[in-house]
Amino acid sequence: MKINDKSGVITYNASKSRYDEMKYNRSGNSGVLLPAISLGLWHNFGFVDNFWNSQEILRTAFDLGITHFDLANNYGPPYGSAEENFGRILKKDFLPYRDELFIASKAGYDMWPGPYGNMGSRKYLVASLDQSLKRMGLDYVDIFYHHRPDMETPLEETMLALADIVRQGKALYVGISNYSADQTEKAAELLRALKVPFILHQARYSIFDRWVEEGLLKTLSKHSVGCIAFSPLAQGLLTEKYINGIPENSRAAKQFTYLDKETVSNNIEKVKALAEVAHQRGQKLSQMAIAWLLNQQQVASVLVGASSSNQLKENIIALENLDFSIEEMRLIDKISKG
Numbered sequence: 001m002k003i004n005d006k007s008g009v010i011t012y013n014a015s016k017s018r019y020d021e022m023k024y025n026r027s028g029n030s031g032v033l034l035p036a037i038s039l040g041l042w043h044n045f046g047f048v049d050n051f052w053n054s055q056e057i058l059r060t061a062f063d064l065g066i067t068h069f070d071l072a073n074n075y076g077p078p079y080g081s082a083e084e085n086f087g088r089i090l091k092k093d094f095l096p097y098r099d100e101l102f103i104a105s106k107a108g109y110d111m112w113p114g115p116y117g118n119m120g121s122r123k124y125l126v127a128s129l130d131q132s133l134k135r136m137g138l139d140y141v142d143i144f145y146h147h148r149p150d151m152e153t154p155l156e157e158t159m160l161a162l163a164d165i166v167r168q169g170k171a172l173y174v175g176i177s178n179y180s181a182d183q184t185e186k187a188a189e190l191l192r193a194l195k196v197p198f199i200l201h202q203a204r205y206s207i208f209d210r211w212v213e214e215g216l217l218k219t220l221s222k223h224s225v226g227c228i229a230f231s232p233l234a235q236g237l238l239t240e241k242y243i244n245g246i247p248e249n250s251r252a253a254k255q256f257t258y259l260d261k262e263t264v265s266n267n268i269e270k271v272k273a274l275a276e277v278a279h280q281r282g283q284k285l286s287q288m289a290i291a292w293l294l295n296q297q298q299v300a301s302v303l304v305g306a307s308s309s310n311q312l313k314e315n316i317i318a319l320e321n322l323d324f325s326i327e328e329m330r331l332i333d334k335i336s337k338g
């Protein structure tokens with residue numbers, strides 16, 4: 001940014017070429033097309049973050065054809081602040097484009113004190129979405145997720161709450177996140193009986209984290225539900241930023257994040273070997289990690305995070321080479337599972 005930067009005061013006009021490069025994939029067998037790369041606001045959009053940078057990332061995303069923004073009640077910090085900042089940016093920049101956007105929120109993790117601010121009760125889900133809508137200044141979200149399974153609340157209650165939220169017009173579609181294959185099977189049956197459009201499962205999935213391959217992807221295929229893969233870069237590990245140590249300001253260097261230095265050092269040899277494979281393909285490691293996910297069964301979109309607009313610009317180049325040879329796939333498996 002320069003001292004005389006005017007981007008904050010000049011009205012934002014979205015790029016006219018915003019739909020030229022992005023690919024859009026159908027989520028399951030629904031009517032919804034999602035950008036192959038979506039943007040998540042878990043980190044870098046809270047009150048602790050630089051508002052101007054958050055705005056710049058969102059503008060860049062939309063200009064690149066990223067139409068899907070993923071939020072949750074507790075994104076920040078502090079909780080709620082990512083939705084509040086997103087609401088401010090939406091009001092300033094994106095209101096004319098509301099119908100071009102697919103906006104998500106979620107509830108399921110700890111949000112407010114007392115017995116009604118966590119897990120999966122009808123009481124919590126309905127109240128939380130009402131709060132999220134207020135914070136974002138929206139009448140409805142495009143998709144509302146139950147953020148994680150709750151073993152103590154009957155699944156029937158949680159799914160009925162999702163169905164009623166759709167019937168009240170507060171969400172157009174529903175999703176679940178972090179549910180196992182078995183839990184997803186039960187949820188899908190209930191939602192089918194309730195005639196609710198259940199179109200997405202949000203699951204952690206990357207070259208390093210394959211748990212979804214042990215049954216979940218098959219269940220999603222059976223029910224024609226799409227998968228949106230979160231933490232596709234293993235929170236930054238599947239990039240080249242940590243190869244020469246832990247840079248200041250990176251997620252692993254910061255406090256209050258879920259990427260610790262030990263995870264970085266335990267995996268760095270694999271990262272180096274994977275980066276070699278990426279370079280042979282003419283890609284950076286982050287680009288290969290995204291392209292690899294887009295080749296997996298049921299994956300409709302890869303949900304990335306970004307701490308700068310340049311990271312997004314770099315990651316989007318993944319779409320230029322989505323094809324893998326059998327040998328490359330084998331090598332990636334060997335390195336990551338070895």
Ligand code: NDP
Nearest residue numbers: 040041042230231232233234235236239250251304305307
């Ligand atoms: P990623 O794995 O994509 O990690 C993103 C981070 O990687 C960035 O913030 C940045 O971190 C680093 N990075 C990205 N691109 C580059 C690059 N080209 N070069 C160097 N570093 C790069 O995803 P997240 O873990 O952020 O998760 C993405 C989204 O998924 C979240 O925002 C949220 O919406 C969703 N999510 C959902 C969960 C759920 O339970 N449903 C749980 C977690 C996430 P740095 O700060 O180091 O620059």
